[in-house]
Amino acid sequence: MLGHHSLAAELDTSKPVVLHGRVTNVAWMNPHVHLWVKVSDASGKVTNWEFESASPNYLQRLGWTKQSLKIRDTVTIRACATKDQPNMAKTDVVTFPDGRHVTTGHADDGTR
Numbered sequence: 001m002l003g004h005h006s007l008a009a010e011l012d013t014s015k016p017v018v019l020h021g022r023v024t025n026v027a028w029m030n031p032h033v034h035l036w037v038k039v040s041d042a043s044g045k046v047t048n049w050e051f052e053s054a055s056p057n058y059l060q061r062l063g064w065t066k067q068s069l070k071i072r073d074t075v076t077i078r079a080c081a082t083k084d085q086p087n088m089a090k091t092d093v094v095t096f097p098d099g100r101h102v103t104t105g106h107a108d109d110g111t112r
Contacts, residue, residue, distance in 0.1 A: 011090055012080070017080070018078045019076070020075070020076045021038045022072055022073065023035060026066075029056070032052045032055055037049050059104065062103075078091075078092045079092055
């Protein structure tokens with residue numbers, strides 16, 4: 001069995017981000033679900049961020065399904081940015097379009 005990657009090695013926990021935008025893609029796959037979200041900064045520049053979340057099994061236990069997020073849904077995501085990949089982060093809390101907050105695990109916690 002392959003070992004799990006170290007999130008502490010990949011993430012800069014001193015750079016938490018909270019981003020708001022529209023979902024452009026969702027990849028519901030093992031070992032982690034990935035979300036892509038178009039985010040506008042204060043100047044109006046749009047960037048497509050990639051977010052790695054928890055495993056599909058873990059997210060299902062939290063009440064997520066493949067249909068929980070759809071393309072063009074507006075979400076807010078609190079995450080921890082990666083050290084060496086721009087516009088990529090690990091989710092911590094996702095706020096769904098209906099206002100529900102779902103904790104996906106601490107961004108610096110490699111257990112999920």
